[in-house]
Amino acid sequence: MSELKPLAPEALYQSCDTSRLDFETTAELEEMKEMLGQDRARKAIHFGVGIRAEGFNLFVLGPSGLGKLTLVRRLLEQRAGQELRARDWCYLNNFTSPHKPRALSLPPGQGRRLRDDVKQLVDELGGAIPAAFESDEYRTRRQEIQEEFETRQEAALAELQKEAEAHDISLLRTPAGFAFAPMREGEVLTPDQFHELNEEEQQRVEAVVSTLQEHLQRILLKIPQWRKQVRDKVRELNREITFSAVGHLMEHLHETYVALPEVLEHLKELEQDVIENAENFRKMAESPGEEEEGKGLRGSLQHRYEVNLIVENADHGEAPVVYEDNPSFQNLVGRVEHVAQMGTLVTDFTLLKPGALHRANGGYLIIDARRVLTQPFSWEGLKRALFSRQIRIESVAQFFSLVSTVSLEPEPIPLDVKVVLVGDRLLYYLLSQYDPDFDKLFKVAADFEEHIDRTPEGTRSYARLIGTLAREHSLLPLDRAAVARAIEHGARTAGDSERLSTHVGNIVDLLREAHHYASEAGREVITRPDIQTAIDARIHRSDRLRERIYAEIQRGTINIRTEGVEVGLVNGLSVIDLGNFAFGQPSRISATARFGEGEVVDIEREVEMGGSIHSKGVLILSHYLAARYARDRPLSLSASLVFEQSYGMVEGDSASVAELCALLSALAGAGVKQSLAVTGSVNQHGQVQAIGGVNEKIEGYFDICNARGLTGEQGVLIPRTNVPHLMLREDVVAACREGRFHVYPLDTVDQAAALLTGLPAGEADSEGRYPEGSLNRRVDDRLDELYHLRLELMEHKHDSGGETS
Structure with a gap:
C-alpha cells in the first residue's frame, strides 16, 4: 500500500481568478433580469400559472433567502399584465x-361609479320626496280624500237623523258619542217628561230607539272600514307622488346601467323600497329643528341603500397579485364587523369586510405556507374555499357550527384565483404525506436550487448578480477583487469549491456590511478587504461559544491531546451548528476491547445520548470487524466505544472511521498519534465515505493545534470524496503550504489506521493471513487469542460438567 500523501495547498482552496473577470467595477456589468440558477423553478411557475385546470395551484419550496418570493412576484406580475383586469365586487x-x-x-371601475351614483340618488331623494309631498296638488288630492270620507259619514248620519225624526226621535251628538232622545213639538223631552208618558208610548219610543240604535251601530261599524279606505287611498296617493318624484331620478340610472341587468334589478328593488319607505324621507325634512334626529334619519337612509364596495379594480390595469403576510382566517375569507348600539353588538351588510381571497379574485394570491399553517383554522378555510370555488364570509364560530345565533349570511362570491404557497421543503413533504387534500389542490411544485455550478459561465453570472444586487439596494459598486472574494465566499457558504450558493439574502447582507466598512473608510468602491472585514466581523459576532469551548480545551478542562501517542484513543471531529454560524469541535473517542461474545457496545446509545444514525455507524463497523477478521470463527470480543466528555446528544456517522480506528488500536495494542484527527463515515467494506461540515472540522482542529503551537506533525484525515468541498481559511492553507499542518485524503480505513498508528495496515494473502508486523496481523492475532481462550473456557466447562453455551 502506497504511503498516504497530504493534499497540496491548491486543493484546499479554489480561489477566483480575477483575470477572468472582464470588468473594473460592477457598475459596468449588465443588470441580471432573471434569477440565477432557477430555470427549473421558473419553468414550473410558468406552467403552474399558465394551466387553468382545477387544483393546479403552486407550492414554491426551498430554504428562505433564495429569493423565492421576489421571483414569484416578478413572474406573476408579468403574467398579470397580459390578463384582463379582475371585476369589482359589491x-x-x-x-x-x-x-x-x-x-x-361589476366590470372594473363600475363599482365605485355605482356606489357614488346611489349615494347621490339618496341625497336627491331626500329633497325631491319631501318637496313632492308639500305641493298644492298633493294637498288638494289628500284633502279630497279626507272630505270624501267626512261626506260619506255625514250622509249616513243625516239619513239616520231623518229616520229618527220621522218617529219623533232626535239624534244627539255628545262628548261620549251618539244618543237618541224622544221629541215633542220639536223639543227633546227630559227624563221626567219621558216618564210622564203613558206606558204604551214609552214602549213605542223604546222600540224605535232600539231599532235606531241598531242602525247607528251598523254605521259606526262602517266608519273604521271607510277610514281604512281613506288610508289606502292616501297610501296609494303617496306611492303615486313618490313614484313621480323618484321616477325621473331613477330614469337616468336605468339608462346608465342598461347593459348590466343585475344592477337594473337592484335599482328596481331599491326604487320599490324607497316608495314603501317614503315616510322616512318626509320625516327627515320635517325635523329641521331637531338637527341630530335629521342627521340620524339621513344616515340611516344612506346606510340602507349604500353600495358596499369590497373589491375595486378600477386603478389596476391588470389582474391582481396579492401577497398576504398575515393569513389569519378572517384576513383570508373576510369578516363581519359589529358596532355597539345601546349596549348590544349589531351588524349589517355595510360591515362586511373583504379578505385576501376577495382582493386576489381573478388573479393570484401568494401566502407563506408556515404562517397559514400556524394560524388557527386558516388552512382549513383556504382549502374549503378552493374546493368549493366560493368565498363565503363567516366567523370561525359559524365555520365550525359553534353558535346558533342569527347573523349575516352573505351570498358567497365565485372564486377564480391561483394560490401560490411559499415555504420550506419540509413543509411541502409533510403536507404531501399527511394531508390527503394537499395533492389535490397544489399539484405544481416549484423547487428552488440552493447552488449553481462554479463554471466560468456561472462565475460571470454570479458577478452580474452581485452587481445587480448592489444597484438594487443602492450600494457602492465592487471592484474585481471584491467580487472575486464574494464568489469565493459563495463557494464556502455552499460548502463546495465547485458550486456557488444562490442564497440571495446572505449575499445582500454581505454586500451591505461591506458597503458600511467601505463608506466608513471613505472609499467609492467596495474592495476585497471590505468583503473580508465583513466576513470576519460576522463570524466574530457569533463565535462567543466557540471561544469559550476552545479556551476550556487550552486550559485542559476539556481533554484534547495534540501530541504524543495513546492506545485506543482517537481525536474525532464534530460540528456545532448555531444557526447562522457553525464551528468544528474536536472530541476524544475511546475504545476498549476484551474477551466476550462478539458485542460492540455503543455507550452513547446505551445511555440514550446517541442518535439512530450514530448507532447505525457503530453497527456497521462492528459487522465490518466480524466480516474481516472472523469469517470462519466466532468473534470472541466485547468492546465499548464512547465520546469522552460529551454531555449532549451525539448524532451522525461521521465519527465511525475514528471509532473503528480506536477499536483497532485497542485490539492491536498499537498507539495512535494524537497529533492527528479523523473524520469520515465507513461502510461494511472498509471504504471511507463523505461527511458534512468538512471545512469547519478541519479549521476547528487547526485552531486548537495553532493555539498550542504547530509542530508540523499535526493534521486531519478526511474522506477523499470531500476534497472537492474544501474551501479552507487562508491561515489554514498558509500553514499547510509551509508544512506546519496537513490534510490527508482517505479512501479506506486501512489508510487511516496505518497513518494513525505508524504501522503498515497489511493486505491478506490468498490464505487470508496478514503479513508479520502489520496492524491487521496484530488485530487478527488478538482476536485469535480471544477465540482460543473461549474454546478453553468451553472445554473447561465441559470437563467440569458445567453447561456449555
Whole structure:
C-alpha cells in the first residue's frame, strides 16, 4: 500500500481568478433580469400559472433567502399584465331578507361609479320626496280624500237623523258619542217628561230607539272600514307622488346601467323600497329643528341603500397579485364587523369586510405556507374555499357550527384565483404525506436550487448578480477583487469549491456590511478587504461559544491531546451548528476491547445520548470487524466505544472511521498519534465515505493545534470524496503550504489506521493471513487469542460438567 500523501495547498482552496473577470467595477456589468440558477423553478411557475385546470395551484419550496418570493412576484406580475383586469365586487342590501346580503359583480371601475351614483340618488331623494309631498296638488288630492270620507259619514248620519225624526226621535251628538232622545213639538223631552208618558208610548219610543240604535251601530261599524279606505287611498296617493318624484331620478340610472341587468334589478328593488319607505324621507325634512334626529334619519337612509364596495379594480390595469403576510382566517375569507348600539353588538351588510381571497379574485394570491399553517383554522378555510370555488364570509364560530345565533349570511362570491404557497421543503413533504387534500389542490411544485455550478459561465453570472444586487439596494459598486472574494465566499457558504450558493439574502447582507466598512473608510468602491472585514466581523459576532469551548480545551478542562501517542484513543471531529454560524469541535473517542461474545457496545446509545444514525455507524463497523477478521470463527470480543466528555446528544456517522480506528488500536495494542484527527463515515467494506461540515472540522482542529503551537506533525484525515468541498481559511492553507499542518485524503480505513498508528495496515494473502508486523496481523492475532481462550473456557466447562453455551 502506497504511503498516504497530504493534499497540496491548491486543493484546499479554489480561489477566483480575477483575470477572468472582464470588468473594473460592477457598475459596468449588465443588470441580471432573471434569477440565477432557477430555470427549473421558473419553468414550473410558468406552467403552474399558465394551466387553468382545477387544483393546479403552486407550492414554491426551498430554504428562505433564495429569493423565492421576489421571483414569484416578478413572474406573476408579468403574467398579470397580459390578463384582463379582475371585476369589482359589491355587497348590497337584500330588502326582503336583510340578513342575506347580495353579492354583485361589476366590470372594473363600475363599482365605485355605482356606489357614488346611489349615494347621490339618496341625497336627491331626500329633497325631491319631501318637496313632492308639500305641493298644492298633493294637498288638494289628500284633502279630497279626507272630505270624501267626512261626506260619506255625514250622509249616513243625516239619513239616520231623518229616520229618527220621522218617529219623533232626535239624534244627539255628545262628548261620549251618539244618543237618541224622544221629541215633542220639536223639543227633546227630559227624563221626567219621558216618564210622564203613558206606558204604551214609552214602549213605542223604546222600540224605535232600539231599532235606531241598531242602525247607528251598523254605521259606526262602517266608519273604521271607510277610514281604512281613506288610508289606502292616501297610501296609494303617496306611492303615486313618490313614484313621480323618484321616477325621473331613477330614469337616468336605468339608462346608465342598461347593459348590466343585475344592477337594473337592484335599482328596481331599491326604487320599490324607497316608495314603501317614503315616510322616512318626509320625516327627515320635517325635523329641521331637531338637527341630530335629521342627521340620524339621513344616515340611516344612506346606510340602507349604500353600495358596499369590497373589491375595486378600477386603478389596476391588470389582474391582481396579492401577497398576504398575515393569513389569519378572517384576513383570508373576510369578516363581519359589529358596532355597539345601546349596549348590544349589531351588524349589517355595510360591515362586511373583504379578505385576501376577495382582493386576489381573478388573479393570484401568494401566502407563506408556515404562517397559514400556524394560524388557527386558516388552512382549513383556504382549502374549503378552493374546493368549493366560493368565498363565503363567516366567523370561525359559524365555520365550525359553534353558535346558533342569527347573523349575516352573505351570498358567497365565485372564486377564480391561483394560490401560490411559499415555504420550506419540509413543509411541502409533510403536507404531501399527511394531508390527503394537499395533492389535490397544489399539484405544481416549484423547487428552488440552493447552488449553481462554479463554471466560468456561472462565475460571470454570479458577478452580474452581485452587481445587480448592489444597484438594487443602492450600494457602492465592487471592484474585481471584491467580487472575486464574494464568489469565493459563495463557494464556502455552499460548502463546495465547485458550486456557488444562490442564497440571495446572505449575499445582500454581505454586500451591505461591506458597503458600511467601505463608506466608513471613505472609499467609492467596495474592495476585497471590505468583503473580508465583513466576513470576519460576522463570524466574530457569533463565535462567543466557540471561544469559550476552545479556551476550556487550552486550559485542559476539556481533554484534547495534540501530541504524543495513546492506545485506543482517537481525536474525532464534530460540528456545532448555531444557526447562522457553525464551528468544528474536536472530541476524544475511546475504545476498549476484551474477551466476550462478539458485542460492540455503543455507550452513547446505551445511555440514550446517541442518535439512530450514530448507532447505525457503530453497527456497521462492528459487522465490518466480524466480516474481516472472523469469517470462519466466532468473534470472541466485547468492546465499548464512547465520546469522552460529551454531555449532549451525539448524532451522525461521521465519527465511525475514528471509532473503528480506536477499536483497532485497542485490539492491536498499537498507539495512535494524537497529533492527528479523523473524520469520515465507513461502510461494511472498509471504504471511507463523505461527511458534512468538512471545512469547519478541519479549521476547528487547526485552531486548537495553532493555539498550542504547530509542530508540523499535526493534521486531519478526511474522506477523499470531500476534497472537492474544501474551501479552507487562508491561515489554514498558509500553514499547510509551509508544512506546519496537513490534510490527508482517505479512501479506506486501512489508510487511516496505518497513518494513525505508524504501522503498515497489511493486505491478506490468498490464505487470508496478514503479513508479520502489520496492524491487521496484530488485530487478527488478538482476536485469535480471544477465540482460543473461549474454546478453553468451553472445554473447561465441559470437563467440569458445567453447561456449555
